Amino acid sequence: MSESKWIPTVCYQCKAExxxxxxVEDGVVKEVKGNPRARGKMCVKxxxxxxxLYSQERLKYPMKRVGERGENKFQRxxxxxxxxxxxxxxRDLRARGEGHKFTYSMFPHSTTxxxxxxxxxxxxxxxxxxxxxxxxxxxxxxxxxxxxxxHHIAPMYYTVPKGGIMILSGxxxxxxxxxxxxxxxxxxxxxxxxxxxxxxxxxxxxxxKADWWIPIKPGGDAALFLGMCNYMLKNNLYNKAFCxxxxxxxxxxxxxAYIKDKTPEAMSRICEVPAKDIIKLxxxxxxxxxxxxxxxxxxxxxxxxxxxxxxxxxxxxxGNLDNPGGQPLPEIAPMAQxxxxxxxxxLKELGYHRTGPNRDKFDHYNFILEPTWYAAQAVKxxxxxxxxxxxxxxxxxxxxxxxxxxxxxxxDQKGDYLLELFxxxxxxxxxxxxxxxxxxxxxxxxxxxxxxxxxxxYNYGHTAAVCQPVVEPIGESRHANRVMIELGxxxxxxxxxxxxxxxxxxxxxxxxxxxxQKMLDNGALWSPGTVGFRKYEDAGKFNxxxxxxxxxxxxxxxxxxxWPSPELPLEFRRDExxxxxxxxxxxxxxxxxxxxxxxxNAQLRDPISxxxxxxxxxxxxxxxxxxxxxxxxxxxxxSTGKARVxxxxxxxxxxxxxxxxxxxxxxxxxxxxxxxxxxxxxxxADAGSHLDEQDLRGGEAHVSTRVRISK
Amino acid sequence: MKQLSILVDLDRCIGCKTCIVACRNHHDLVDHxxxxxxxxxxxxxVETELTGAYPDLKEDYWVVMCQHCKKPPCVNAxxxxxxxxxxxxxxxxxxxxxxxxxxKCIEKCPYDVIxxxxxxxxxxxxxxxxxxxxxxxxxxxxxxCLAEALSFGEREILLMHAEAKGKKLLKKRSTQSILYAKSPx
Numbered sequence: 055m056s057e058s059k060w061i062p063t064v065c066y067q068c069k070a071e072x073x074x075x076x077x078v079e080d081g082v083v084k085e086v087k088g089n090p091r092a093r094g095k096m097c098v099k100x101x102x103x104x105x106x107l108y109s110q111e112r113l114k115y116p117m118k119r120v121g122e123r124g125e126n127k128f129q130r131x132x133x134x135x136x137x138x139x140x141x142x143x144x145r146d147l148r149a150r151g152e153g154h155k156f157t158y159s160m161f162p163h164s165t166t167x168x169x170x171x172x173x174x175x176x177x178x179x180x181x182x183x184x185x186x187x188x189x190x191x192x193x194x195x196x197x198x199x200x201x202x203x204x205h206h207i208a209p210m211y212y213t214v215p216k217g218g219i220m221i222l223s224g225x226x227x228x229x230x231x232x233x234x235x236x237x238x239x240x241x242x243x244x245x246x247x248x249x250x251x252x253x254x255x256x257x258x259x260x261x262x263k264a265d266w267w268i269p270i271k272p273g274g275d276a277a278l279f280l281g282m283c284n285y286m287l288k289n290n291l292y293n294k295a296f297c298x299x300x301x302x303x304x305x306x307x308x309x310x311a312y313i314k315d316k317t318p319e320a321m322s323r324i325c326e327v328p329a330k331d332i333i334k335l336x337x338x339x340x341x342x343x344x345x346x347x348x349x350x351x352x353x354x355x356x357x358x359x360x361x362x363x364x365x366x367x368x369x370x371x372x373g374n375l376d377n378p379g380g381q382p383l384p385e386i387a388p389m390a391q392x393x394x395x396x397x398x399x400x401l402k403e404l405g406y407h408r409t410g411p412n413r414d415k416f417d418h419y420n421f422i423l424e425p426t427w428y429a430a431q432a433v434k435x436x437x438x439x440x441x442x443x444x445x446x447x448x449x450x451x452x453x454x455x456x457x458x459x460x461x462x463x464x465x466d467q468k469g470d471y472l473l474e475l476f477x478x479x480x481x482x483x484x485x486x487x488x489x490x491x492x493x494x495x496x497x498x499x500x501x502x503x504x505x506x507x508x509x510x511x512y513n514y515g516h517t518a519a520v521c522q523p524v525v526e527p528i529g530e531s532r533h534a535n536r537v538m539i540e541l542g543x544x545x546x547x548x549x550x551x552x553x554x555x556x557x558x559x560x561x562x563x564x565x566x567x568x569x570x571q572k573m574l575d576n577g578a579l580w581s582p583g584t585v586g587f588r589k590y591e592d593a594g595k596f597n598x599x600x601x602x603x604x605x606x607x608x609x610x611x612x613x614x615x616x617w618p619s620p621e622l623p624l625e626f627r628r629d630e631x632x633x634x635x636x637x638x639x640x641x642x643x644x645x646x647x648x649x650x651x652x653x654x655n656a657q658l659r660d661p662i663s664x665x666x667x668x669x670x671x672x673x674x675x676x677x678x679x680x681x682x683x684x685x686x687x688x689x690x691x692x693s694t695g696k697a698r699v700x701x702x703x704x705x706x707x708x709x710x711x712x713x714x715x716x717x718x719x720x721x722x723x724x725x726x727x728x729x730x731x732x733x734x735x736x737x738x739a740d741a742g743s744h745l746d747e748q749d750l751r752g753g754e755a756h757v758s759t760r761v762r763i764s765k
Numbered sequence: 766m767k768q769l770s771i772l773v774d775l776d777r778c779i780g781c782k783t784c785i786v787a788c789r790n791h792h793d794l795v796d797h798x799x800x801x802x803x804x805x806x807x808x809x810x811v812e813t814e815l816t817g818a819y820p821d822l823k824e825d826y827w828v829v830m831c832q833h834c835k836k837p838p839c840v841n842a843x844x845x846x847x848x849x850x851x852x853x854x855x856x857x858x859x860x861x862x863x864x865x866x867x868x869k870c871i872e873k874c875p876y877d878v879i880x881x882x883x884x885x886x887x888x889x890x891x892x893x894x895x896x897x898x899x900x901x902x903x904x905x906x907x908x909x910c911l912a913e914a915l916s917f918g919e920r921e922i923l924l925m926h927a928e929a930k931g932k933k934l935l936k937k938r939s940t941q942s943i944l945y946a947k948s949p950x
Contacts, residue, residue, distance in 0.1 A: 084790065095909075098785070238911065238912055257819075259781075259824075262824040656800035656801050662807045663786050705815065706815070725802060
């Protein structure tokens with residue numbers, strides 16, 4: 055065991071992409087750990103990445119479907135044949151003038167992702183889960199103070215001062231969706247004397263460590279924060295000097311007028327947090343040297359934009375922008391473009407979920423990427439013809455997974471599939487590959503090159519990291535990036551004139567006077583400098599059209615959304631008698647949601663080192679009323695789905711809520727397919743057929759679901 | 766007395782199980798190709814205790830590994846003399862070459878931490894990463910702990926540090942060499 059054999063690279067067991075070290079012995083990865091030159095931590099998923107790498111179930115060669123979609127019948131083919139199939143279909147699509155009917159479902163690891171370039175060259179769109187997880191938060195912060203956060207940009211907990219308040223609302227950072235250093239940093243802040251406040255219908259690890267757990271009715275976060283803002287403004291507990299200087303003229307008066315009747319008492323009736331607690335939290339935040347807020351599941355509900363708006367307003371009136379312990383305003387270092395740059399098609403004009411019969415419903419709200427969950431509708435509408443997917447599992451991750459499966463198998467009058475080609479790159483068997491026409495064996499992070507460049511990494515001391523292969527690839531696996539570069543060279547040589555992915559990254563890095571080799575020579579990490587604080591003071595402005603903080607969203611005035619509504623999501627306000635429980639689907643540190651590489655990882659589904667059960671959780675108070683026994687298998691039914699699943703009683707959930715972990719339900723792979731567990735998306739409505747208020751109040755958010763439970 | 770030890774800070778442990786997998790990797794306990802849930806050895810486990818009723822709840826998390834007992838029952842149970850408590854470190858070792866696979870140690874262990882390798886027919890367990898600590902490194906679980914809830918060192922020094930931080934030793938759980946502490950509530 056030599057120290058010199060620890061190789062710096064990057065984890066990809068989830069999308070946080072922590073900088074790590076891998077110990078390689080005789081060409082085999084033996085150990086991994088966080089890179090102490092970055093933030094030094096790696097979570098259980100990352101530690102178990104070696105099991106993903108060496109699992110005997112790894113997909114090892116390209117396969118072509120031979121039965122019908124869903125039958126899971128494939129035959130081995132060559133890479134050449136796979137490339138020919140993709141090239142032919144995409145050329146055919148473009149010849150028809152339908153390049154925009156190609157979508158690639160992926161999570162771009164970075165603004166540098168070459169797959170994104172390929173998609174632009176075709177004239178299609180990438181679709182990701184990002185709009186769902188983050189769009190309301192991103193758009194709320196962008197609209198209000200011009201910053202671009204996402205769920206990986208946690209508040210910088212290492213900057214929280216003594217007495218600072220850290221609010222987690224429907225957010226589980228101990229589950230490591232952001233950097234693995236975050237649990238440590240939160241606990242360190244607590245040791246410094248910061249206070250942790252957890253607002254959540256479920257008592258989880260974060261609540262166990264909190265100074266105060268506030269159980270809330272799901273979707274009530276906007277009401278809670280508006281009640282706090284009302285109290286602060288009414289009692290002059292807000293940061294007047296900050297607001298006078300930085301808030302757009304007239305907005306404070308507008309806010310005060312709007313919020314006048316949003317009293318703690320009135321808001322308490324919506325969010326079910328006692329008025330005295332709303333006042334107490336408002337007073338705590340007013341007195342504290344800093345307040346940070348982070349949310350995740352709560353921002354996915356159908357009132358996500360209202361919640362994001364109320365949250366942004368609280369940060370502003372307490373002056374908690376770009377200060378130690380407050381909301382960071384990340385910046386992006388100027389990487390060079392690889393020229394010529396393929397032009398991206400116009401999302402608003404051609405994007406599939408904005409061109410279908412429901413176009414009018416989407417005209418109010420714009421996000422920069424296609425969300426994945428209108429894919430089913432787009433296939434039905436004829437707006438999506440060729441679908442590629444990498445590092446995602448839409449068969450389970452799509453809200454309304456039944457509708458998704460239906461769309462994959464729908465045929466026209468001639469008997470041809472409406473979706474003409476579906477290509478999946480994967481590491482381990484996933485539910486999605488069952489529906490694919492081509493399955494391409496992808497590589498793990500231990501086998502591939504990648505430049506990870508994300509502005510949020512900047513928050514933690516570096517902005518770019520190199521993922522480098524530390525072992526030889528398994529079988530004929532190829533990294534999806536390299537596959538798309540090769541396809542790009544065949545189809546668009548003008549845009550893919552660079553030699554390979556490494557040269558592509560080198561060109562990008564030249565913009566910051568850096569190269570892959572220089573990075574590798576220096577520990578595979580690079581940062582332009584430190585994050586800094588209150589950068590708006592240096593700039594003399596915020597990054598908004600007016601240069602000031604814009605509390606009133608004037609662009610939504612015509613639809614009555616210029617101020618945040620405190621109301622719960624529509625789905626929580628109707629059919630309470632028929633479906634008395636609110637479904638609370640949550641995440642754990644052990645699984646990257648539906649991701650096949652964690653669901654089929656034996657260590658992560660081991661009861662000792664992971665999680666291997668996903669019963670529906672209800673409070674014993676509710677259980678007594680239902681007359682069911684702990685551990686019994688029950689029927690859980692929503693307005694669009696139904697499933698049988700074991701029930702577990704727990705004091706750790708608010709009465710009236712039913713909890714379930716997101717991501718189970720896979721029938722593919724010997725590890726994932728064990729147990730009688732269901733995917734939560736069987737119960738959640740398909741977005742395409744259940745639009746309702748989302749576009750107006752929730753942006754792309756869409757998980758608000760009520761259920762009933764019976765024997 | 767010479768006794769190396771680990772202090773588990775219940776104020777910080779979040780039950781994330783990172784240590785369990787890192788330990789397996791370091792000690793080569795998993796056949797990654799064929800591994801299946803429920804069939805892998807492990808030198809640590811997470812335990813939890815929930816008290817109270819909704820909405821007034823408290824929950825603690827901690828890890829349990831070999832406690833490197835002061836007078837280890839496993840040593841006495843082993844008829845082949847394969848288990849010893851090392852005088853220099855206080856670490857309890859199983860010599861797998863001497864182990865006959867009788868499993869007496871497993872029966873007698875009050876902490877249920879001894880594993881059995883059916884293929885090699887020997888018992889095995891946490892050795893406080895002896896191969897690391899003699900070279901000045903911490904045990905793997907301590908190094909990788911996500912929440913930095915674990916600290917390593919001489920037992921008496923760890924006790925002193927815990928006391929200096931205002932932590933209270935959980936005496937019922939700390940009767941052997943591994944220490945458990947938290948802030949007084």
